[in-house]
Amino acid sequence: STEKGRKVFGGGGIVPDVHLEADSNSVYYVKLISTGALREYVNQYLEKNGPRYRDQYKTKFSEFVSGFALADSDLEDLFAIGLKKGVTKDESGITRDKDDMRNVVKAEVARFIWGNYEASHIRLMNDKIVTGAMTLFPRAKKFSDAK
Numbered sequence: 001s002t003e004k005g006r007k008v009f010g011g012g013g014i015v016p017d018v019h020l021e022a023d024s025n026s027v028y029y030v031k032l033i034s035t036g037a038l039r040e041y042v043n044q045y046l047e048k049n050g051p052r053y054r055d056q057y058k059t060k061f062s063e064f065v066s067g068f069a070l071a072d073s074d075l076e077d078l079f080a081i082g083l084k085k086g087v088t089k090d091e092s093g094i095t096r097d098k099d100d101m102r103n104v105v106k107a108e109v110a111r112f113i114w115g116n117y118e119a120s121h122i123r124l125m126n127d128k129i130v131t132g133a134m135t136l137f138p139r140a141k142k143f144s145d146a147k
Contacts, residue, residue: 018139020132025100028093032078035085038101041078042108050112057113065122068109070102100126 032038057064078101079089094101103126111119124130 018136020129023128026090026093026096028087028090029097029101031087032082032101035082035087037078037082037085037087038104041081042105044077044081045074045105046108046112050109053109054113061110061114061118064110064113065125068106070105072098074105075101 053064053068057068075094075098079094083089103123107119107122110122
């Protein structure tokens with residue numbers, strides 16, 4: 001057992017106390033990424049809107065985090081680019097992954113305005129593994145405080 005009294009079992013590596021399910025994406029979303037449709041959309045979106053957002057938010061990251069949101073109508077341009085690249089529009093894939101699509105664009109707007117750190121901050125806010133792990137810190141604290 002450990003110094004704190006937790007049992008240690010041998011023979012097979014480390015098994016986590018808590019299992020968090022990895023998130024997966026729809027085939028539609030994967031195709032938008034793999035064909036370059038998402039990247040092309042982000043580039044066009046930033047070319048059109050990036051300077052305006054930089055002026056609006058450059059000293060207001062917290063306001064950007066809480067206030068910036070991509071509308072459904074904005075995503076229609078992404079789906080149109082996908083169609084041009086041979087990716088058939090899939091409503092169930094859109095429903096499943098729309099939030100992540102928005103988050104990717106928001107992160108790229110943040111990268112345009114501030115840089116990689118802020119873009120990563122935005123991406124991780126919607127990462128189910130990260131947000132799930134964050135809820136476990138109080139539980140971990142109990143183990144570290146145990147005698």
